[in-house]
Amino acid sequence: MxxxxxxxxxxxxxxxxxxxxxxxxxxxxxxxxxxxxxxxxxxxxxxxxxxxxxxxxxxxxxxxxxxxxxxxxxxxxxxxxxxxxxxxxxxxxxxxxxxxxxxxxxxxxxxxxxxxxxxxxxxxxxxxxxxxxxxxxxxxxxxxxxxxxxxxxxxxxxxxxxxxxxxxxxxxxxxxxxxxxxxxxxxxxxxxxxxxxxxxxxxxxxxxxxxRPYSKGMPRTAGDPGLLPWVAMADAVPGRAPFTVVSNYGTGGDPKARGRRSSAEPSATVTGKVSRVRVLADDGTEDRFTWAEAGALQSFPADHPWSGRDIGQQIGNxxxxxxxxxxxxxxxxx
CATH class of the missing domain: 3.40.50.150 (Vaccinia Virus protein VP39)
Structure with a gap:
């Protein structure tokens, strides 16, 4: 044509x-x-x-x-x-x-x-x-x-x-x-x-x-000044106190090697097993992301109407x- x-x-x-x-x-x-x-x-x-x-x-x-x-x-x-x-x-x-x-x-x-x-x-x-x-x-x-x-x-x-x-x-x-x-x-x-x-x-x-691209240990202000800083988890779920996320899987099958990221960093890849991710608050308490929060880490609106079953898999996919x-x-x- x-x-x-x-x-x-x-x-x-x-x-x-x-x-x-x-x-x-x-x-x-x-x-x-x-x-x-x-x-x-x-x-x-x-x-x-x-x-x-x-x-x-x-x-x-x-x-x-x-x-x-x-x-x-x-x-x-x-x-x-x-x-x-x-x-x-x-x-x-x-x-x-x-x-x-x-x-x-x-x-x-x-x-x-x-x-x-x-x-x-x-x-x-x-x-x-x-x-x-x-x-x-x-x-x-x-x-x-x-x-x-x-x-x-x-x-x-x-x-x-x-x-x-x-x-x-x-x-x-x-x-x-x-x-x-x-x-x-x-x-x-x-x-x-x-x-x-x-x-x-x-x-x-x-x-x-x-x-800007995320790099472990690099501040969000580093890199090309013509680009915006990367978005942190804290920006996506602003209602939470500072926290650390412990991944739901280990490197090479070793639970001790599970990745950790602070709320001042972006999330690791959100998978269908997001409900297993541990969210550790700085005050020592532990819980899990709500569906709205997990969706927000995928950049869905906070009020996205998650419905049906296996919502974690829906979000991860x-x-x-x-x-x-x-x-x-x-x-x-x-």
Whole structure:
């Protein structure tokens, strides 16, 4: 598609997005703020309960039970496939399968069939990472391509995003891939994510950081004076007295090596086991984060209506909305 036609397509179509594996809405909340109508597809009934309570358009279903043709007017594609097979906290099956996923991605780019379902639940979960590419190519083939694509995952998935970027460039997209640090976009947490941004109109780029990177032992005032200081846990949960957080997992399985951070630092990565994190007040008392506080460490609003069961997992699986806002702004050049 040549540049004048791309511009005409963009100007003629209101922004509508489909969010695959939408979770509780970490990308959808900032999209709504930008005036974008998002339909999120999410399998977890608990995450769907939270989405509906937040007023987000939700389809409770497996992504594979829907087809890109079901969303002919969508011109933005968002997605964060399940991270469990690829996460450092998982069993590593996804990391071991990365080269196979890249091979299957190129098979999709050649418009050759790749099964969406296998007879192995673990393989099925890994193959979900192929769905965003399948949707992108299907919309291209209908002549109504997605104008922008935003994908995020744990850092181990970066080689897959790089393969997708190569495929999408051959289809006329400009692409950018890399690893971003959540604290550099105002999230009170040191969370690293692999990102792909693709655009049909104009060059793609990762979002420029707005905040300084966190480094253990370095004051928040250190670093580039043109960037804001990173945000501390105390800023996100201001009602608490000074405290220390003890991580819910140990390094190398050694409980004595569990990480500690003070409330004057950003949180470590918030996981689905956030309810196990020990919060030690300076007066010697101990408790746990409330759901509102755990959500705030992911940069959700304090009054976000967490609903359903296993709220810790909902929070841990979420895209931090502040990071989501930066990714969307970069993808849409706003």
């Amino acid at each position: 040549d540049a004048p036609l791309r511009t005409a397509v963009e100007s003629a179509r209101p922004r509508q997005a489909v969010d695959l594996f939408a979770g509780v809405g970490g990308l959808d909340l900032p999209a709504r703020t930008l005036g974008i109508h998002v339909t999120g597809i999410e399998k977890s009934p608990d995450a769907c309960a939270t989405r509906r309570a937040a007023g987000l358009d939700t389809i409770e279903a497996d992504v594979r039970d829907h087809d890109p043709a079901d969303f002919p007017d969508a011109n933005l594609l968002l997605g964060g496939p399940p991270c469990q097979p690829f996460s450092a906290a998982g069993n590593g099956a996804g990391r071991r399968a990365l080269s196979d996923i890249v091979t299957l991605a190129h098979r999709l780019s050649e418009r050759r069939p790749v099964s969406r379902h296998t007879h192995n639940p673990r393989t099925d979960l890994i193959r979900l990472v192929l769905e965003p590419l399948r949707w992108a190519l299907a919309h291209l083939d209908t002549g109504r391509p997605f104008e922008a694509i935003v994908l995020e995952q744990v850092p181990a998935v970066l080689p897959v995003w790089q393969a997708y970027a190569e495929i999408l460039r051959a289809e006329g997209y400009s692409t950018a891939t890399g690893t971003v640090k959540a604290e550099q976009y105002g999230v009170p947490q040191t969370r690293r994510r692999a990102v792909l941004i693709a655009r049909l109109a104009g060059p793609a780029a990762l979002p420029a950081p707005t905040h 979420a895209v931090p909305p502040r990071l989501g806002a930066a990714l969307l702004a970069a993808a849409l050049d706003t």
